[in-house]
Amino acid sequence: MQLPDTRRNFLNAAACAAGFAGAASLAAQTGPQTPGPGRGQGPSRGNPGGPDTAPGPLPQPASEIQVPKMKFGNAEISRLIAGCNTFYGFAHFNQSLATVMSEYYTAERVCDVLHQCNRFGINAFNYYPGGRGKPDFERFLAEGGKMHLIVQGMGDPSPIVKAFKPVAVYHHGENTDRAFQNGAMDDVKEWCKKVRDMGTLVGVGTHKPEVIAMVEEQGWDVDFYAGCVYNRTRTHEEWSKVLNGELVEMQGECYLQSDPARMYKVMRATRKPCFAFKILAAGRVTNAEQAFRTAYESIKPTDGVFIGLFPRAKDEIRENAERVHRLLTKA
Numbered sequence: 001m002q003l004p005d006t007r008r009n010f011l012n013a014a015a016c017a018a019g020f021a022g023a024a025s026l027a028a029q030t031g032p033q034t035p036g037p038g039r040g041q042g043p044s045r046g047n048p049g050g051p052d053t054a055p056g057p058l059p060q061p062a063s064e065i066q067v068p069k070m071k072f073g074n075a076e077i078s079r080l081i082a083g084c085n086t087f088y089g090f091a092h093f094n095q096s097l098a099t100v101m102s103e104y105y106t107a108e109r110v111c112d113v114l115h116q117c118n119r120f121g122i123n124a125f126n127y128y129p130g131g132r133g134k135p136d137f138e139r140f141l142a143e144g145g146k147m148h149l150i151v152q153g154m155g156d157p158s159p160i161v162k163a164f165k166p167v168a169v170y171h172h173g174e175n176t177d178r179a180f181q182n183g184a185m186d187d188v189k190e191w192c193k194k195v196r197d198m199g200t201l202v203g204v205g206t207h208k209p210e211v212i213a214m215v216e217e218q219g220w221d222v223d224f225y226a227g228c229v230y231n232r233t234r235t236h237e238e239w240s241k242v243l244n245g246e247l248v249e250m251q252g253e254c255y256l257q258s259d260p261a262r263m264y265k266v267m268r269a270t271r272k273p274c275f276a277f278k279i280l281a282a283g284r285v286t287n288a289e290q291a292f293r294t295a296y297e298s299i300k301p302t303d304g305v306f307i308g309l310f311p312r313a314k315d316e317i318r319e320n321a322e323r324v325h326r327l328l329t330k331a
Helices: 007-017 021-030 095-104 107-119 133-142 158-164 173-181 185-196 209-218 236-242 259-269 288-298 316-329
Strands: 069-072 075-078 080-082 124-127 148-153 168-171 201-206 224-228 274-277 304-307
Touching (some): 075 080, 080 316, 168 224, 201 209, 209 224, 209 259
Parallel strands (some): 124 148
């Protein structure tokens, strides 16, 4: 069968086809569908022969459900923002899952998921500037996709600012935390000043509530914060204290249930917009509904959530969009 020339044409064709009663009947019988690999038909060119390359079902038509928006700088962005970790194998779980993610997410699938996000009103993307980040996003734009970028700033972000004109750039959280632990936060402050001169919103990312509290107390010239709700950058000494002298394997991927409340508290205390991330503890949380509810009930109306998407087993884009719409509109 001849494939449509572009993914955008395919999505338009799928939406039109959904008007037929037969399509509606099939959807009712089968329930939510996983977005098919590639253009929704056949194996992705980037990963031939793998277990997840069997022909997938057509994506369902865009729902009337749209993720609510918030004002962020001069933009109106969705309060659910597409994350980037899953796209590039940053599983934060184990190497096996990281490998599965890396193999699944060809450039074509990255674009597919971003297009799916657009269909549900998710119009902001937590952009990763390394590796395939730039060519993947350029491909998405060439296919007609649109996203407001909130960029993870690492090193000199000026090339990304010039190329894509993002709405915001923030100092990468793990780099911030290392600077905090090494007494080098003045370097982070200077970096923020340079980004300010680039004409974009500037922020600070961190996994530590005390970092946000310190920046607020010192009155830095920043516009927003990105905070991991789990403090996964504790030092060996800090973990030993928390765990009563014991240490666990993969300390950097240890997630304490008591951590989110501490991060949410400092987010509520600042008037500046905040973005919470890893609200599902990188897939460890078993009750996703409650985790989303806790997040949105704990942050301000001017705050959002970054969420990683891995629709290999189910249509996470639709599920999360409908969940956030329900929680924020009480529908």
